[in-house]
Structure formats: C-alpha cells, structure tokens
Amino acid sequence: MKKDCIKVSKQKGEPVRRLLLELELLDNSAKINSDPGYLYLPLTRIPDDTELELLNENESIELSEADFEEHEGIPRIEDLLENVPHFEIVGDIVLIESDVPEPEKVADAIMTIKPNVKTVLAAISPVEGEFRTRRFKTIAGENRTWTTHKEYGCRYHVDLEKAYFTPRLATERARIVKQINEGETVVDMFAGVGPYSIPIAKNSPAKKVIAIDKNPFAVEFLRKNIELNSVEDIEAIEGDANIEAEKFAAVADHVIMNLPHNAHQFLDAAIKLCAPQATIHYYDITPDDDLFEGAVELIGKAAENAGRSIEIIQERVVRSYAPHQYNVCIEVKVL
The missing domain is CATH 3.30.70.2580 (Alpha-Beta Plaits)
Structure with a gap:
C-alpha cells in the first residue's frame, strides 16, 4: 500500500x-x-x-x-471501531469526551492498540472555575487523574483534575521556544504546570523565565517539574498576574498570555511587563467572522492607555476549538 x-x-x-x-x-x-x-x-x-x-x-x-507492508496481527483502531472518536493522550492516560457512544467499547479499543495506556477518562465537565480545571470519570483501567507526560524532551507531573493541561498545543509551545533569543527575559503569565516555561528554560538561550499562576496546585506541580527537568533560571510564583505585574514592570522581552477566553482581562498588566520592543504572545478563542480584528483592537487599546503602541508581528489560527470558533495566537511588538 x-x-x-x-x-x-x-x-x-x-x-x-x-x-x-x-x-x-x-x-x-x-x-x-x-x-x-x-x-x-x-x-x-x-x-x-x-x-x-x-x-x-x-x-x-x-x-x-x-x-509499505502492513504489520500482521497489529490492529488499528479503525479495525476495532466503526466510528473513531477524538481522544487525547496525556502520559499514560487517554481522555475522551463524555458523550462518546459506548465509552467502554471505545476504551477497550484504545487500550488494545495502545498497551502503554493505563487509564481512560471521560470529561464530565467543561473547563470551568477560576483555575480552569475539568472533572473526569474513569471508564477503564486505573482510577486516577495524575500522570507524567513527556513532550519534546521535557517531562511534566500533572493531575488533570487539579491543573489544566492539553497535549494539543505541543507544536505551538515548540514554536514559541524558537523565538526566544539569547539573554531575553520571558514572563509566562498563566504558567500552569510549566509546558511553556520549562522548555523555554531548557531549550532556549533565555536569561530568565518568570512563571506565574494563581492555582496553588498548578504551582506545586510547576515547582516539581522544574526539579524533574533539572532547569534553572525559572522563578515560580503563586499569584494573580495582574498584581504580580507590578513587581516586574518593564522586565519582559516576551510575555506569554495563554489564557483563552480571559486573557483580555490581563492586557493592562501585560503591557506593564513589557520592556521596549517586547513581544506579547496573546491567545484567544474567537469566532470565524472575527478571528483577529477584535482582539488586536483590545491589545492596541491597552497599549494606548499606557502611552505605547503596537506593531503586529503575526496572526495565526492555532487549532479549531468548537464549531465556528478558533484558538488563535496574535503576536505583537510593544513599542
């Protein structure tokens, strides 16, 4: 074939x-x-x-x-299921949606083709609450929500019910790492367990990474992951990014704002963090009839309020989020 x-x-x-x-x-x-x-x-x-x-x-x-010749005796998931649902793999845990028909049959098929999977979970809530977490139920395997995930040479301890994590942004995170230049300071305003901060510290020539998160569980895992990956020059801070920005005014060469739906509430703080010519990496969920314009207007307004201006570097769709909605990244230089 x-x-x-x-x-x-x-x-x-x-x-x-x-x-x-x-x-x-x-x-x-x-x-x-x-x-x-x-x-x-x-x-x-x-x-x-x-x-x-x-x-x-x-x-x-x-x-x-x-x-190519087919491997004899190795089934594909298409051979076991008539309709293959979307699923994500985090460490040795597979995540499926709660509305998947016959979830036990789906879980058995996934565990058959992926013998390293130990648990299949179904989400029973959307991402919710101040800390953007989800609730799950166990469909098959071990009854747990914690695991260790590997991504581009970095490892992350995470509990999926205590701190948000998705593997679907792996290539996006790797793209950001490549933009960091020698001696630059990066502020990750919503760092979670560290999937942006840790590879930047490990795989880029950044001078320092300041990683902030309000979720105490996320920061606990972030600190464990800093040690797990033997990285230095990361300052892990538990706190509100709007407040913490006061302590780090004008220090950032890059500001990462990966908080879709709510990042606009922190734009004034992000501008305050920016050194001259700094880059903001702004993430949002936007409708297909206004992918970028509305978000750029918000960023520009925040800069104007601080007596500054912006220059658009790139506007890109990261992934489809829901029907007619997209996860986008807007990168601007703050002048």
Whole structure:
C-alpha cells in the first residue's frame, strides 16, 4: 500500500523515528521501509509547518511517498471501531469526551492498540472555575487523574483534575521556544504546570523565565517539574498576574498570555511587563467572522492607555476549538 512518509538517511533515522512517535505521526500499522541509504517512515498524516521545522532541526528529512507492508496481527483502531472518536493522550492516560457512544467499547479499543495506556477518562465537565480545571470519570483501567507526560524532551507531573493541561498545543509551545533569543527575559503569565516555561528554560538561550499562576496546585506541580527537568533560571510564583505585574514592570522581552477566553482581562498588566520592543504572545478563542480584528483592537487599546503602541508581528489560527470558533495566537511588538 502507498503511504505518505518521511525519507531520512539511515544514520539519522532513529532520532527522527522517536520524534515521530512523540508527535503521534508514525503509523505503526505499516512496516518501516528502507533502501541501501535511506529509511522510509510511514505517517499517520502530513506534519504541519511547525512539526516539519522540528523534524528538520537536527536531521535533513524529505516528505515522500512509498509502498509499505502492513504489520500482521497489529490492529488499528479503525479495525476495532466503526466510528473513531477524538481522544487525547496525556502520559499514560487517554481522555475522551463524555458523550462518546459506548465509552467502554471505545476504551477497550484504545487500550488494545495502545498497551502503554493505563487509564481512560471521560470529561464530565467543561473547563470551568477560576483555575480552569475539568472533572473526569474513569471508564477503564486505573482510577486516577495524575500522570507524567513527556513532550519534546521535557517531562511534566500533572493531575488533570487539579491543573489544566492539553497535549494539543505541543507544536505551538515548540514554536514559541524558537523565538526566544539569547539573554531575553520571558514572563509566562498563566504558567500552569510549566509546558511553556520549562522548555523555554531548557531549550532556549533565555536569561530568565518568570512563571506565574494563581492555582496553588498548578504551582506545586510547576515547582516539581522544574526539579524533574533539572532547569534553572525559572522563578515560580503563586499569584494573580495582574498584581504580580507590578513587581516586574518593564522586565519582559516576551510575555506569554495563554489564557483563552480571559486573557483580555490581563492586557493592562501585560503591557506593564513589557520592556521596549517586547513581544506579547496573546491567545484567544474567537469566532470565524472575527478571528483577529477584535482582539488586536483590545491589545492596541491597552497599549494606548499606557502611552505605547503596537506593531503586529503575526496572526495565526492555532487549532479549531468548537464549531465556528478558533484558538488563535496574535503576536505583537510593544513599542
């Protein structure tokens, strides 16, 4: 059968294979193919631009198409379920939605094809409350909501009922890491368990990361994850970002505002944090008939109130969030 694939030299194949696994891009239902000089790694889908940048970072790869043999005896989830629902994997836990038909059957299928999964949870609430958490019920496996998740060489202890975490922003977080220059200071206003702060401290030349969160459980995990990843130059702060901004006025070269739905309430504080020429990475949930304009207007107004102005660097859709709604990122330079 013909499939899209990554072509990479045999000498460089193993790190690319491992990264494809981490990105859930390697199609394990097909056997890896080779010729005298190259490996052909079958894909579940075409990588997006950020994923391609990551794959090309240390090894030279090529998108291609090749013939593959199927692995005999290894089922695909499509073989076990008539309709495959969306699910997320966090560590050894799989998350499904509460309205999935026959959730026990879905859980059994997932655990059959993914033997490393120990728990299947269904969300029984939306993201809610001051700390943006969800409630879950156990569908199969071990009755727990805590796990350790690995992402781009970093590890995160997290309890999904105590601190919000999604693996769906992995490539977005990696994209931000690449923008940090030597000697810069980064303020992560809503740091959670550290999925932006820790890779910035570990994989960029930043001078310092100031990681703020109001959720005491998130900050507890953040501090554990700082130690787990052996990173330095992170200051973990439990507090309200609007208040903490007073202590760090004009120190930030980058301000990360990953609090969709509510980030606009912290724009005055974000502007206050900005050193001259600083970049704000602003995340929002917006409707398809006003993806960027309304949010840019809010950012510009906050800058104007502080006697400053903005210059748009980039406007991009990160992912689909709900019908006719999108998770967007707007990056502006504060002048």
